[in-house]
Amino acid sequence: MSLIETVIRPDIRALSAYxxxxxxxxxxxxxxxxxxxxxxxxxxxxxxxxxxVALNRxxxxxxxALKAMICTTLGVPAGFDVMLGNGSDELISLxxxxxxxPGAKVLAPVPxxxxxAMAAQFAGLEFVGVPLQPDFTLxxxxxxxxxxxxxxxxxxxxxxxxxxxxxxxxxxxxxxxRAVGETGIVIADEAYQPFAQASFMPRLPEFANLVVMRTVSxxxxxxxxxxxxxxxxxxxxxxxxxxxxxxxxxxxxATAEFVLEHITVLxxxxxxxxxxxGRVAAALAGMGIEVFPSAANFLLIREPDADQLxxxxxxxxxxxxxxGKMHALLANCLRITVSTxxxxxxxxxxxxxxxxx
Ligand SMILES: *Cc1c(COP(=O)(O)O)cnc(C)c1O
Numbered sequence: 001m002s003l004i005e006t007v008i009r010p011d012i013r014a015l016s017a018y019x020x021x022x023x024x025x026x027x028x029x030x031x032x033x034x035x036x037x038x039x040x041x042x043x044x045x046x047x048x049x050x051x052x053v054a055l056n057r058x059x060x061x062x063x064x065a066l067k068a069m070i071c072t073t074l075g076v077p078a079g080f081d082v083m084l085g086n087g088s089d090e091l092i093s094l095x096x097x098x099x100x101x102p103g104a105k106v107l108a109p110v111p112x113x114x115x116x117a118m119a120a121q122f123a124g125l126e127f128v129g130v131p132l133q134p135d136f137t138l139x140x141x142x143x144x145x146x147x148x149x150x151x152x153x154x155x156x157x158x159x160x161x162x163x164x165x166x167x168x169x170x171x172x173x174x175x176x177x178r179a180v181g182e183t184g185i186v187i188a189d190e191a192y193q194p195f196a197q198a199s200f201m202p203r204l205p206e207f208a209n210l211v212v213m214r215t216v217s218x219x220x221x222x223x224x225x226x227x228x229x230x231x232x233x234x235x236x237x238x239x240x241x242x243x244x245x246x247x248x249x250x251x252x253x254a255t256a257e258f259v260l261e262h263i264t265v266l267x268x269x270x271x272x273x274x275x276x277x278g279r280v281a282a283a284l285a286g287m288g289i290e291v292f293p294s295a296a297n298f299l300l301i302r303e304p305d306a307d308q309l310x311x312x313x314x315x316x317x318x319x320x321x322x323x324g325k326m327h328a329l330l331a332n333c334l335r336i337t338v339s340t341x342x343x344x345x346x347x348x349x350x351x352x353x354x355x356x357x
Contacts, residue, residue, distance in 0.1 A: 011121065026319040027346050029337040032162075032192075032298050034220035036269045036340070038259075046258050053254045061245040066253050067228075069260045074214070076230045077204050083236045086247050088191060088215040088227030089115050091239075092156075095187070095211075095229075096123035098242045099153045107152035109138060111163060111327035113189065116156045128152065134329060136164040136292060136300075140172045147179045155180050158189040160196050163323045163335045165294035167198055177207050185235070187211045192296035194219050194270035195277070204230060211235065218297055220266050221259060224252045273297050277338045283348050287355060298337045306332040312354035318347055 004013065021030070038046065067082050076082055085091035096106065096119040106120040110129035120127040130146045133139050147155070155176065160167045177186045186209055188200040193214055201212045215227040226248065229236075259266065274297075281299055284291045290302040300323075303309050310322040321335040336347065 021319065023319055026314075026317050027339075027343050028319050029339055029343065029347060030319045030321040030335075031222075032218050032296070032337050033222050034218065034266075034269055034273070034297070035343060036220060036272075038220075038262075038265065042262055042265065046255065049258050050251060050254055053250050055250065057250070059246050059248060059250050059253060063248055063253065066248070066257055066260075069257055070228055071230075073260045073263055074228075075199070075201050077202060079233075080204050080230050081233050081236055082228040082230045083239055083243065084248050085227040085229070085243075087217060087225040088189070088213050088229070089119075090225075090247060091213055091227050091229050092116060092187075093119045093122065094239055094242050095154060095185075096120055096125055098239050099123075099185075100125050101153070104153040105150045106154045106156070107143075107146060107150060108156040108158075109143065109161070109168075111323075111330050112156065113158050113162050113191075114326075120154075125153070131327075132161075132164065132329060136161070136166050136329070138168045138172045138176075140169075140175060143172075143176055144179050147176065147184075151183050152180065153184050155184060155186045156189055157186060158191065159198070159200065160192050160295040162191065162296065163298075163300060163321070163326065163330070163333075165292055165296045165298055165300045165335075167196060167295040170198070170200075173200070177210055180209060182209065185209045185211055185231075187213050187229070190214045192218055194267070195274055195297045196295040197274075198295065201230060204232075208232060216256065216259075220269055221255070224255050226252055226256050270297075273338050276341060276344055279341075280336075280338055280344050280348065284351070287348075287352060289351075289355075298335055300333055300335050302333050304332060306334050309351075309354055310334055313347075313350050316350040316353065318350045320347075 063084050070082050092115050100123040105126045105128055107128040108116045109132050117127040128146055128150050130142050157173055180186050190199055190212060193199050204210055211229050211231040213229040277294055281291045292300040306324050313320060323330050323333050323335050
């Protein structure tokens, strides 16, 4: 046996590495990034702030100041706290590790965010995917049956969901949270909350097993890698035991504190993107393209020959995400990030030209 075969887990060897295309020279509409940067005066002020950061020191591992700012600025209910992650991806991994008792299971609707299943596998948890309905709404009966059968330790509900863009019915989510009850936790993953204007955060006090997870990535700070999750202090204290002590670096910490002082700038960018979302969705529908409802900063569309459309857009230097192979329910679906009016115009022109070819 080779070194690799001897040392590396067979299930890891069987994986193919996550492929991220090189976006240079392309209009990048594949990763739900915010296209806007900070205004110049804020960038200069941030540079001065970062110049004062003690790079020679380890971070203070409680992150008390940043956590307090997140709680007050971003609506965490009184009596609840947050835990920080190097992106919410890290939080998903840490939750999996903390809950990986022998035989423990993770359950989520599919198609959904791929990290739920990957983090489960890496931590040795079984992943149970419950298909959505063809219109991407929750199949509540199937969810409740799967919960009764599998008694999952962790249930993920992305609100809104990626890659389908829709908000699940809040009452159905509450039924799921209640059905999971005392034998599991439910994570409301609100990565797109700034574009959804709906949230389970205010409802944390109602459910002892609810965790609300968010990230600053889609809000305009994907590069700093910062996610947070709010839950009861007792639950967070357990998750905190598996967190690497210095998982948030001092530059991320200082940048996040600075930006939270100017959160209205990002809020205005999110509002602009919400309005562009409506405009782009209407334009796509006007071209005869099927567009699904979106509460996120991206649109899911379906076209009879989506692979060809994807390739033609790429020829015109527009990169979107072809999700058609991710799940049977997503056949011929493409995911498009909503961007600036200028980039959206480039997209719509490229689509128009590609459709008439
Ligand atoms: C993008 C995304 C995340 C991960 O965000 P990071 O904080 O950048 O790791 C989590 N959940 C969903 C549903 C996402 O789309």
